[in-house]
Amino acid sequence: MEDFNLQYAQHPSLGLLKDFLLEHGTYKILKKKELFSMQGKINSKGAYIKSGAFRYTCVDDKGDEHIVGYACPHEFVGSLDTWINPTQPSPVTIEALCDSEIYYVTYPIVEQFFNTNMETLYIRCILAERSYSLIYKRLLDSYCKTTEELYLDLVNRCSNIQNYITLKEIASFLQVTPETISHIRRKLLQK
Numbered sequence: 001m002e003d004f005n006l007q008y009a010q011h012p013s014l015g016l017l018k019d020f021l022l023e024h025g026t027y028k029i030l031k032k033k034e035l036f037s038m039q040g041k042i043n044s045k046g047a048y049i050k051s052g053a054f055r056y057t058c059v060d061d062k063g064d065e066h067i068v069g070y071a072c073p074h075e076f077v078g079s080l081d082t083w084i085n086p087t088q089p090s091p092v093t094i095e096a097l098c099d100s101e102i103y104y105v106t107y108p109i110v111e112q113f114f115n116t117n118m119e120t121l122y123i124r125c126i127l128a129e130r131s132y133s134l135i136y137k138r139l140l141d142s143y144c145k146t147t148e149e150l151y152l153d154l155v156n157r158c159s160n161i162q163n164y165i166t167l168k169e170i171a172s173f174l175q176v177t178p179e180t181i182s183h184i185r186r187k188l189l190q191k
Contacts, residue, residue: 013119013126017076020113021048025103030096036104037079037094044086044107046078052100053164056092067173068092072158077102080131097164142175148184150174 025048030036037043039059054077056069069092071077079090086107105113114124141150151174155162162170167185171178 013123014076014130016120017113017123017127018048020110021046021103021105024109024113025105027101027103030100030102032096032098034096035093036077036096036102037082037090037092039091039093040089042082042087043079043090044082045104046076046082046107046110047102047104049073049075049077050101050103052102053097053158053161054100055095055097055165055169057095058092065172067169070097070154070158070161070173072161080127082107097161147174147176147180148187151181151184152188 030052036045036047036054039057049071051073053073054071055067056071057065058068059065071094077094079092079094081088082090114120141153145153151170154170154173167178167181171181174181
């Protein structure tokens with residue numbers, strides 16, 4: 001989980017995508033709790049986060065909501081699924097955790113960017129490869145790291161996230177009980 005989205009966003013070739021979003025994207029401030037994307041609805045937008053943070057959630061067949069990810073400042077927010085297949089409904093809901101500044105573009109605009117030349121087409125491949133690598137790393141971390149290590153990875157990646165989310169939300173993301181997170185916090189404070 002360490003630097004999950006940050007490694008993704010800092011790949012050298014992705015600097016061109018960031019620059020493109022900053023130059024050609026639409027600047028917008030999303031208010032706290034405002035949705036960027038809704039599960040089951042078509043959303044062909046992607047964005048660069050200038051400031052703020054986002055939560056990714058998914059509701060299962062039983063109606064239970066699960067927190068499946070976070071995006072922090074200087075990272076990208078959106079669902080790669082919707083950029084690859086813009087007619088595919090979003091598999092997640094993406095919600096602003098606080099007032100957040102973004103630069104967003106729609107799929108047709110980013111598709112034009114990707115088709116500009118071989119270098120920009122390569123960026124599309126990098127997005128897919130990095131997504132796969134980071135998801136695989138997250139899977140491995142879930143088996144190989146302790147809950148405390150996963151918790152530290154999250155707060156180190158997004159240092160002020162604890163200001164925006166509850167203990168219960170962190171527990172949902174790490175798939176443990178709120179009591180486990182409380183115990184970890186107490187233990188860390190004692191160190």
